[in-house]
Amino acid sequence: MEVEETYIMVKPDGVQRGLVGEIISRFEKKGFKLTGLKLFQCPKELAEEHYKDLKSRPFFPKLINYITSGPVVCMAWEGVGVVASARKLIGSTDPLQAEPGTIRGDLAVQTGRNVVHGSDSPENGKREIGLWFKEGELCQWIPAQAPWLRE
Numbered sequence: 001m002e003v004e005e006t007y008i009m010v011k012p013d014g015v016q017r018g019l020v021g022e023i024i025s026r027f028e029k030k031g032f033k034l035t036g037l038k039l040f041q042c043p044k045e046l047a048e049e050h051y052k053d054l055k056s057r058p059f060f061p062k063l064i065n066y067i068t069s070g071p072v073v074c075m076a077w078e079g080v081g082v083v084a085s086a087r088k089l090i091g092s093t094d095p096l097q098a099e100p101g102t103i104r105g106d107l108a109v110q111t112g113r114n115v116v117h118g119s120d121s122p123e124n125g126k127r128e129i130g131l132w133f134k135e136g137e138l139c140q141w142i143p144a145q146a147p148w149l150r151e
């Protein structure tokens with residue numbers, strides 16, 4: 001498997017409910033590498049671009065209102081297999097269907113308030129990190145724990 005990048009975002013409900021630390025720590029404890037992090041008020045145009053594949057869906061206007069309703073926490077994470085693994089840590093789109101132990105399974109009850117976003121493919125990971133971060137906002141570094149995570 002290859003080193004991949006994924007875009008993870010604590011949505012406005014996660015920020016308002018004080019879940020930022022809890023959500024970051026799930027990815028941190030797993031052993032992935034944080035390469036970008038910021039609190040950010042998302043403009044409507046960016047929300048529409050991020051979710052452009054859902055534009056024709058009936059819930060699209062509500063989704064854009066939700067994502068722009070308050071600050072989000074934008075994160076870039078890197079690691080071998082990080083895209084699919086992060087989706088597993090996040091759980092199903094509908095929090096009532098999400099397994100206990102996942103972020104949505106433990107911390108949310110409704111699809112329209114599912115607290116966190118994660119990219120669905122390595123290609124979208126790159127695309128979304130490019131959308132949400134400027135070049136100088138990302139950091140490349142070698143975590144001290146690296147030799148204790150992978151042989």
Ligand code: DAT
Binds near residue numbers: 059118
């Ligand atoms: P995911 O966030 O699990 O990747 P998605 O990409 O299909 O799910 O949809 C993006 C977001 O849009 C999702 O997190 C919540 C919202 N959404 C999806 N399906 C919905 C629905 N049927 N009703 C309301 N909101 C929905």
Ligand code: MG
Binds near residue numbers: 118119120
């Ligand atoms: Mg998605």
